[in-house]
Amino acid sequence: MNVVVCTKQIPDPANPGQLSPDTHTLVREGKLILDDSDAYGVELGLQLVEAAGGEVMLVSMAPHAEVSGLRTALAMGAAKAILVSDEALVGSDALSTAKVLAAAIRRTDPDLIIAATESTDGYTGTLPVQLAQLLDLPSVTFAKRLSVADGKVRADRQTESGYDEVESPLPAVVTVTAGVVEPRYPSFKGIMSAKNKPIEQLSLADLGIDPSAVGWAGARQEVVSVVSAEARTGGEIVVDDGDAHERIVAFLEQLKVI
Template sequence: MKVVVCVKQIPDPALPGELDPTTNLLKRDGKLILDESDSYGVEMALQLVEAAGGGEVSLVSMAPNNEMSGLRTALAMGADDAILVSDENLAGTDALGTAKVLAAAIGRLSPDLILAGVESSDGYTGTVPEMIAGVLDLPSVTFAKQISIDGDTVKAQRQTEAGYDDIECKLPVLLSVTAGVVEPRYPSFKGIMAAKKKPVEALDLQALGIESNTVGVVGARQETIRVTEAEERESGEIIEDDGDAHQRIAEFLGELKVV
């Protein structure tokens, strides 16, 4: 079984994010790391291939400056190889443009299964996976938790507002997986060493046959016209519990007429 996992490399979420003052785009020029949301897709792919008795897990990523430290993390977890799309014309690409690029890269691999995270931790549009399925004219199951493969059919639970739906679909299919669906493994020392030698194919737009005016800022056909500071919420009374803080809460609830 051949599985492709879409992975995004993002600025470290532990550091404060910043917009470029001239372009109003999120700054991505520093070191990028594997988006935690995507580590679930990588783990799920590894588990499904193991359960199927063998196969291959390939990664597909789009990032500036041939950045691949996040890809190396996923390779160290156990993925076999990767395609990295990097091109200066991709700066400012929106969700649809990203889907066109990733779909073109995925198309070269003819996978049985495509996995992605539900949404990235920086842009969080939650639309790219479904758009990739649209570009490739494939069925999809978004918001999937619990995935299993039975012959040529995938079975999944799809999260809904009220609970979940049981879904079945014939391969090939794209699934976006929710955080927490599996426990991502930590790369072992051996895995980290092995990852350094795993093949990463670097491609640009020309290699993928994509016209540069269909992606990037031009292809996005939208413009950030201003950025404003949001109103700060003031903090109120902060007290340290010395054994009777519950009485202050009860009093406060009384003032609010909640009790």
């Protein structure tokens, strides 16, 4: 079976984020890394193809042909990648991004498309289901466990009160929560071989997408302003020397929760 994993390359979340003063959007300059949230989907895809045969293909979008995050996923074991890259994509909202990824995925023939529930940087969290609708595919979201057999995917889907066992025919789009599997670390051999794995770069023209329908030109939402939130300040600090719990008990009493 062939698995497409939607992968996002993001600025390292360990560094403080910045908004562009002009556009109020996230500054995405410098080296991009594989979004941690996507490592679970890559791992799951690898486990599925290791059991059933086939390969994992990455599909990603980035405005300036960045590939460093894709190389990480290739080093884990993905076979190849499609990267849609075009200056006109800067400023795209989630729906535009879904349209671009849908066009790229239509060139492949996946049995399963895996995505994270949301990205770590933008965390809009709607793209996978938009993608499913655009491709006229079923979707199973928030899967915390997943298996594939007999042309069907079966998943434990998170609910407010527990989980549902949900079944869908393939092909389908699934989103996976963190912790669904334990992502592997790329081996040295994996890292070396990733350098030679194919990354097909496509432009909007290659996909037949009108540049005015995406990016800033096609955005139908805008940031009006950004202001500092009311700051919350720290209070009392106690260094534990064996009886700090007593201070906590006293505080809870004061708040009348005990």
